[in-house]
């Protein structure tokens with residue numbers, strides 16, 4: 001397939017090769033992160049007037065899904081501030097490794113590997129989301145907890161164990177980065193094979209070996225391999241969307257689980273935040289109350305039983321339709337590729353529906369981040385209730401059709417025949433229909 | 442692989458582009474072509490909507506195109522607002538009081554109405570739905586979805 005190696009352009013090569021540009025951007029995101037925590041703790045308890053709420057849940061969360069992932073795969077992770085402090089300690093240096101880092105560098109326990117914990121983290125977001133999304137304090141506390149946890153884990157475990165196995169955002173971006181248009185790969189496999197030192201592997205914070213990279217899921221685009229390769233053999237490619245899918249690519253059961261959890265989450269978020277059911281909102285919000293337990297029970301049942309059951313059934317049928325009988329477990333993993341484009345576009349459509357209405361809040365909270373009555377850029381009182389425009393509705397319909405097109409295409413590509421793809425397509429169609437109804441019904 | 446002369450390649454490209462253009466036109470037709478559905482005769486509607494934290498009751502309302510709608514907004518706890526998407530129609534009700542306003546439902550589709558006065562934590566999500574006439578967009582979306590599946594399957598066959 002066609003690729004465009006960005007490192008062939010000297011300017012881009014220089015920008016990526018130098019540690020400074022990335023460091024500066026990350027310094028800004030780290031400052032923003034700390035500021036967000038402060039605003040959340042000190043600022044107004046009215047969510048729509050607090051920088052923390054609007055920035056995390058409207059601005060950043062939207063940018064992640066509408067910009068970073070679809071146009072840059074895991075690009076957010078390359079400028080993410082969360083693992084920074086831990087990495088400084090591990091490296092014993094702020095700009096670059098000094099070789100005198102501290103930390104125990106233990107291996108992450110085998111049983112906890114994969115996307116399981118990240119998927120669990122995402123389920124938590126679904127369970128407690130209504131409170132987090134509306135409380136600046138809680139948002140701030142969670143951000144603080146995440147950065148402290150990342151720091152502690154980086155002292156105990158090697159490299160970016162937090163990112164690889166725990167960070168729910170990492171699970172999200174990693175899963176959907178497989179569909180994204182950016183990849184780090186080696187230019188010439190032979191050169192690597194003859195290079196015994198594996199400098200790149202040793203330098204990679206993510207524990208990847210570029211020569212063996214088949215999927216972009218676990219590559220955080222940090223560019224360390226590119227910087228340390230003595231033969232300039234690392235390419236940063238622009239590639240067609242969805243390049244990590246195919247009949248022969250390897251996928252794991254935990255990916256399937258993560259993909260399903262994401263689908264369940266987008267449905268429940270749409271129902272809670274965009275639906276007309278006030279009692280559902282209150283139930284999701286009042287954590288610990290009886291309605292909340294009912295809500296949690298139904299959500300978990302849907303996310304862990306109904307949706308996976310439905311998926312498993314369609315895989316089972318698809319498997320029987322195939323020429324070669326694969327084990328059921330293997331098929332569950334293999335066909336999970338379909339969940340990636342489906343989920344990615346579903347999240348994008350949800351975001352268009354959810355965030356566009358609230359965009360008018362962004363300037364006011366820059367003008368008055370704590371809700372203390374400041375007026376820094378003269379925009380403090382310009383927020384209005386917002387509305388879903390006809391354009392946005394049409395856009396959501398087009399997006400969802402695009403998602404169904406993409407998922408169906410992947411389903412067909414990884415199946416032996418149209419007959420085998422149909423059960424999976426049916427799964428996607430039913431999911432998309434539910435979301436369509438929730439968003440524009 | 443067969444060797445293809447540049448001419449055939451050019452022709453194939455042309456074919457591909459015609460197909461894409463036809464497809465795009467088809468999508469536009471599905472999205473925008475007017476459906477000749479007879480409108481029910483317009484009537485006067487009096488709708489009483491109760492607003493409480495964080496719910497409108499009723500929260501899903503169906504009316505016909507052209508209806509002359511009067512909304513009585515009653516708040517049962519704190520101050521709430523009522524702002525209808527796409528209509529520039531807004532009400533505000535103090536606790537225990539009714540505020541009324543009317544408009545003519547001349548645009549069809551499903552419109553969200555939302556609380557426009559900060560009334561608590563879940564205020565940004567206090568939403569209801571007003572459906573005016575049939576929800577054509579939903580049907581258009583479903584047809585477009587079917588088209589998406591068919592095109593996806595065909596797009597792979599032609600490659601082989």
Ligand code: SF4
Nearest residue numbers: 077080082163167170
């Ligand atoms: S995995 Fe999470 S913490 Fe790590 S870089 Fe990505 S978003 Fe940041």
Ligand SMILES: [Cu+2]
Nearest residue numbers: 521556560567
């Ligand atoms: Cu209200």
